[in-house]
Amino acid sequence: MTPLLSVRDLTVEYPVKGLRKPPARILNGVSIDIRPGETVGLVGESGSGKTTLGRAVLGLAPVTGGSIQFRGEDIVPLRAKARRAIAPDIQVVFQDPYTSLNPSLTIGQILSEPLTANGMRRREADDRINELLHAVDLPSNSTERFPREFSGGQRQRVAIARALALRPSLIICDEPVSALDLTTQQRVLDLFLDIQARTGVAYLFISHDLTVVRHVSHRVAVLFRGDIVEWGSCDEVTDHPQNPYTQRLLLASPLPDPRRQAERRQARTDAAALPNLAPNE
Numbered sequence: 001m002t003p004l005l006s007v008r009d010l011t012v013e014y015p016v017k018g019l020r021k022p023p024a025r026i027l028n029g030v031s032i033d034i035r036p037g038e039t040v041g042l043v044g045e046s047g048s049g050k051t052t053l054g055r056a057v058l059g060l061a062p063v064t065g066g067s068i069q070f071r072g073e074d075i076v077p078l079r080a081k082a083r084r085a086i087a088p089d090i091q092v093v094f095q096d097p098y099t100s101l102n103p104s105l106t107i108g109q110i111l112s113e114p115l116t117a118n119g120m121r122r123r124e125a126d127d128r129i130n131e132l133l134h135a136v137d138l139p140s141n142s143t144e145r146f147p148r149e150f151s152g153g154q155r156q157r158v159a160i161a162r163a164l165a166l167r168p169s170l171i172i173c174d175e176p177v178s179a180l181d182l183t184t185q186q187r188v189l190d191l192f193l194d195i196q197a198r199t200g201v202a203y204l205f206i207s208h209d210l211t212v213v214r215h216v217s218h219r220v221a222v223l224f225r226g227d228i229v230e231w232g233s234c235d236e237v238t239d240h241p242q243n244p245y246t247q248r249l250l251l252a253s254p255l256p257d258p259r260r261q262a263e264r265r266q267a268r269t270d271a272a273a274l275p276n277l278a279p280n281e
Contacts, residue, residue: 001035003034004035004070005033006033007032007056007057008031008066009029009031009065009066009067010030010063010066010067011063011064011065012026012027012053012064023064027049027226028226030049030226031066031228032053032228034203034204036169037200037201038202038219039192039203039216039218039219040217040221041213041220041234042204042221042223043220043223044223044224048223048224051174051206053223054174054204057204058092058172070170071089088167089166089168089169089170090168090171091162091164091170091171091172092171092172093163093171093176094159095174095176095178095179096179097147097153097159097180098152098155098179101155101158102147103148105147106146107146107158108142108143110147110158112125114166115129115165115166118166135164135195136157136158136195137191152180153180156188157191159176160191164195168201170202171204172203172204173205173206174206176205177189178207178208178209185212189215189216203216208249210249210250220234229243229245230242
């Protein structure tokens with residue numbers, strides 16, 4: 001199957017203040033691909049570069065090498081007007097539902113913005129908003145309420161509805177459940193799966209938690225200091241990790257059983273006492 005998104009040898013660098021200081025390299029020739037209707041989990045600890053990869057796909061990070069092909073077209077060199085043309089097909093759900101929604105707008109106004117900006121008439125927009133609210137299991141009277149009137153999980157449902165508004169082919173999910181409690185996380189993850197089954201949308205699902213990634217992903221890429229250190233099917237990577245870094249990430253995932261959690265905590269402590277290994281060791 002031809003990939004929907006193909007990232008090849010992607011390098012991202014940021015300038016560093018100071019005379020003659022070399023730029024800070026965040027991604028070192030990263031390569032992944034996402035097929036239509038597939039979820040690729042991108043997992044790594046803070047500072048690994050996973051959010052930078054998502055931002056690069058969105059055109060928000062400086063690409064200094066490699067290519068990002070969407071539907072067979074390299075989108076890295078596109079100018080602003082051309083990027084806006086493909087923006088409806090690549091959407092994003094951010095980490096924090098408390099800051100990603102404009103607090104001064106009602107839910108109806110938040111959801112209508114992308115629709116009217118892309119030329120949809122008011123009546124058609126209202127019908128589409130009702131469809132979106134139904135898709136994310138929110139009542140139709142939500143349109144007159146403000147984000148502050150909703151819980152964290154409900155706000156994230158609004159953010160998901162906004163991302164779905166223009167019927168995208170790909171959604172970048174940047175830690176979309178990390179700010180939620182465990183019960184709400186489960187509900188939102190199930191919502192992502194249900195939406196994918198109904199619409200065929202593809203996800204790049206960014207997280208620091210291998211347990212979360214395992215719940216939603218078909219394939220998983222593990223990112224360590226700007227390098228992909230493990231890449232394969234979800235079962236292979238999460239059940240039988242080969243790289244020591246991936247094994248440590250798995251040990252860091254919480255478990256509901258206190259006894260097993262204590263055993264995992266001890267195993268993580270033992271692993272932390274071992275010397276750090278380079279990605280290819």
